[in-house]
Amino acid sequence: MRRTDSIEETRGVVRYWREHGHSVGLVPTMGFLHEGHVSLIRRARVDNEKVAVSIFVNPIQFGPGEDYESYPRDLERDLSVLSEENVDLVFIPSPEQMYSKEHFVYVDVESLGDVLCGAQRPGHFRGVCTVVAKLFNIFRPDRAYFGQKDAQQLTIIMQMARDLNFGVEIVRCPIVREPDGLALSSRNAYLSEKERKAALVIPRSLSLARNALENGERDAGRIRIIIAGEIEKEPLACIGYVEVVDASSLRPVERIDRPVLAAVAVKIGPARLIDNFMYPEDS
Ligand code: PAF
Numbered sequence: 090m091r092r093t094d095s096i097e098e099t100r101g102v103v104r105y106w107r108e109h110g111h112s113v114g115l116v117p118t119m120g121f122l123h124e125g126h127v128s129l130i131r132r133a134r135v136d137n138e139k140v141a142v143s144i145f146v147n148p149i150q151f152g153p154g155e156d157y158e159s160y161p162r163d164l165e166r167d168l169s170v171l172s173e174e175n176v177d178l179v180f181i182p183s184p185e186q187m188y189s190k191e192h193f194v195y196v197d198v199e200s201l202g203d204v205l206c207g208a209q210r211p212g213h214f215r216g217v218c219t220v221v222a223k224l225f226n227i228f229r230p231d232r233a234y235f236g237q238k239d240a241q242q243l244t245i246i247m248q249m250a251r252d253l254n255f256g257v258e259i260v261r262c263p264i265v266r267e268p269d270g271l272a273l274s275s276r277n278a279y280l281s282e283k284e285r286k287a288a289l290v291i292p293r294s295l296s297l298a299r300n301a302l303e304n305g306e307r308d309a310g311r312i313r314i315i316i317a318g319e320i321e322k323e324p325l326a327c328i329g330y331v332e333v334v335d336a337s338s339l340r341p342v343e344r345i346d347r348p349v350l351a352a353v354a355v356k357i358g359p360a361r362l363i364d365n366f367m368y369p370e371d372s
Pocket of ligand 1: 117145147150217220239242
């Protein structure tokens with residue numbers, strides 16, 4: 090596995106692949122890799138001849154008081170996961186490599202970025218889109234892989250790829266869960282044993298909502314109440330939001346008469362966890 094930390098060297102490796110006619114799949118990550126990331130890498134391996142992964146905890150997508158400093162990091166472990174997965178290239182830039190002192194241009198996200206997580210984390214998607222745009226420009230991949238757990242991020246990146254004509258296919262990959270239902274997230278590492286148990290209220294509340302939908306409930310307000318009602322039973326859980334939104338515009342809906350995304354953000358101890366499902370499932 091080739092490891093780079095400079096943009097120029099990374100471009101050189103990808104250029105060489107291209108000259109040899111290889112397709113390139115990119116999996117952007119912030120490291121502390123888990124099975125969710127591994128599922129993206131495996132999907133990229135199926136679709137492409139070369140697979141590249143970036144590891145970069147992107148400072149500009151964290152707001153003041155958020156967990157940039159404490160975000161979990163374990164580079165040695167990440168490297169062994171990546172080499173076991175036969176990744177061809179891992180790019181691990183420093184913040185200085187990605188953002189020079191004279192960095193003044195950012196990607197501005199309009200309507201999709203001001204709801205759900207965007208409403209609670211101002212500037213977050215501007216930071217995400219800016220770094221992803223930079224990674225797209227560095228790698229020029231054929232395809233890039235993102236998980237459905239970060240549903241709003243995925244929707245915004247798809248829109249960005251279209252609006253800014255990146256010519257990159259964005260591949261949506263399903264949420265990977267622990268056997269007990271908790272969605273995999275690097276932030277699960279913040280949870281104590283007690284908090285980890287409490288966090289199960291999140292998938293439980295979403296499955297109650299999914300059951301109600303499957304049994305014919307079409308009132309989005311009722312679905313929100315089912316989810317919030319279940320989460321509120323857990324004393325360690327504090328709701329950030331519970332929303333049922335149009336799956337494309339991410340605007341709240343009243344009736345469920347089109348594909349929707351039911352999404353939650355919940356604080357459990359030090360961890361802000363997100364989870365969601367789409368209804369119908371394959372929309
Ligand atoms: O989902 C993530 O890990 C990050 O938001 C991403 C897409 C790598 C950008 O920093």
